[in-house]
Amino acid sequence: MTMTQAASEFLVQKHPAITRLTCELFISDVHFPDHDPEAWELTCQVAEFLQPEIIFHGGDIYDFYQFSRFEQDPRRQTTLHKEISAANQALRGLWKLTPRSQLFYKPGNHEAGRWEKYLWKVMPELMDHPMIAFRKLLELENDPITFVPNTHLYKIGDLYHAHGDEFPAAKSNPARDIFKSLQGNVIFGHWHTISLYYHRVRAKNRQYGAFGNGCLSNLNPEYTRFPQWQQGVSKVLYTTEGLFHVDQIPYFRTKKGKLGCIVDGELFTV
Ligand SMILES: [Fe+2]
Ligand SMILES: [Fe+2]
Numbered sequence: 001m002t003m004t005q006a007a008s009e010f011l012v013q014k015h016p017a018i019t020r021l022t023c024e025l026f027i028s029d030v031h032f033p034d035h036d037p038e039a040w041e042l043t044c045q046v047a048e049f050l051q052p053e054i055i056f057h058g059g060d061i062y063d064f065y066q067f068s069r070f071e072q073d074p075r076r077q078t079t080l081h082k083e084i085s086a087a088n089q090a091l092r093g094l095w096k097l098t099p100r101s102q103l104f105y106k107p108g109n110h111e112a113g114r115w116e117k118y119l120w121k122v123m124p125e126l127m128d129h130p131m132i133a134f135r136k137l138l139e140l141e142n143d144p145i146t147f148v149p150n151t152h153l154y155k156i157g158d159l160y161h162a163h164g165d166e167f168p169a170a171k172s173n174p175a176r177d178i179f180k181s182l183q184g185n186v187i188f189g190h191w192h193t194i195s196l197y198y199h200r201v202r203a204k205n206r207q208y209g210a211f212g213n214g215c216l217s218n219l220n221p222e223y224t225r226f227p228q229w230q231q232g233v234s235k236v237l238y239t240t241e242g243l244f245h246v247d248q249i250p251y252f253r254t255k256k257g258k259l260g261c262i263v264d265g266e267l268f269t270v
Contacts (some may be wrong), residue, residue, distance in 0.1 A: 010166070010182075010270060011150055015156040018238045024156065025050055025101075026234040028058035028163070028189025029108065029215035032087030033078070034065065038259040038270045039216040039231045039251055040090060044270045046249065046261065048097040050235060053157070055094075057145075058189045059108025059163030062087050062138070062193035067114035068223075076177060081138065084139055092143070103145040107134070108163040108190060112150035148233025153186075157242030164212070182183045187211045187236065187246060192229035194248050209247045235263065 025047055030040065047055065066080040069081030095103060107113075115134055135141050148154045153162040160182065164170075170177040175197035178186055185208050214232030221227075231251040238244045251261045260269040 003236050006073050011152045013152045015154065018240050018242060019155055020240060022054065022169035022238045023052040024054035024056055024236040024238070025052040026056045026058055026187055026213055026236060027216065028108070028213050029060040029192055029216035031060055031063040031215070032090060033083050034215055034218050034221055036231065037219050040062055041258055042251060042261060042268060042270045043216060043233055044094050046095055046233060046263055047094055049263060049266065049268070051098055052101055055098060055103050056161055057105040058161060059106055060110040061105065062111050063099045064110050064114045065232055067118045081249045085131055088139055104148060105145050106154055106161065106163060109165045112147065113165070157238045158185050159236065159244045160184055160186040162186055162188040164188035174212045175210040179208065185209055185232060187213060189213045189240060191218065192227065194230045194232050196248065209246065211248060214250060232261070
């Protein structure tokens with residue numbers, strides 16, 4: 001793994017070269033404990049079926065409600081430790097189903113962002129080592145998971161991995177707006193909407209893609225009413241040249257009211 005200063009303003013952490021056809025499952029915006037338990041269970045089924053070489057957690061896996069700048073519901077009696085423990089139990093349950101998977105985690109604005117702002121306010125002297133403190137805070141110091149600093153994009157093959165808040169706020173189609181800002185292939189979460197944009201640069205005769213990943217969170221959170229969000233995950237296949245193919249996997253309700261999705265021609269339901 002190498003750290004480089006990209007030609008652009010972004011810091012980039014690069015994945016080692018891909019040596020054989022490799023499958024990745026990209027998961028973002030679970031927002032434990034404000035997640036949708038059915039969507040999480042469906043994701044576990046998909047992961048077990050795919051047995052991906054890579055699981056990339058693209059941020060907002062935890063909600064960090066305790067650090068929320070929004071007003072908090074006094075009826076919600078919990079502690080950060082309890083929230084983190086329950087989330088980690090769910091995460092470890094998923095990882096157990098896919099023992100071959102290399103695990104990555106790039107925090108989003110709900111984790112690093114909220115934690116950082118909290119530190120600014122109450123413990124600014126710890127700011128020198130935020131990632132170390134952060135991993136400990138998440139009680140993941142003994143888990144085989146690679147942290148990607150939230151200041152970096154992670155690049156596997158030709159595909160940048162972002163949370164989504166690294167770019168100016170998207171106005172209509174997040175995939176198009178983020179592509180316009182980055183001018184490169186990118187997969188991201190944050191916007192809780194499944195979005196897609198392809199762009200061919202004629203001078204290079206090259207085609208680029210931007211892929212907005214769905215969320216796995218509760219679709220009616222207390223801080224916003226009936227948002228236009230969609231649930232889902234993404235499957236990425238990489239060739240040894242670093243080329244890739246993204247399958248966005250939207251979750252839907254069956255006519256019997258079950259949550260479902262189709263992956264590689266197979267129907268999964270919860
Ligand atoms: Fe999110
Ligand atoms: Fe986010």
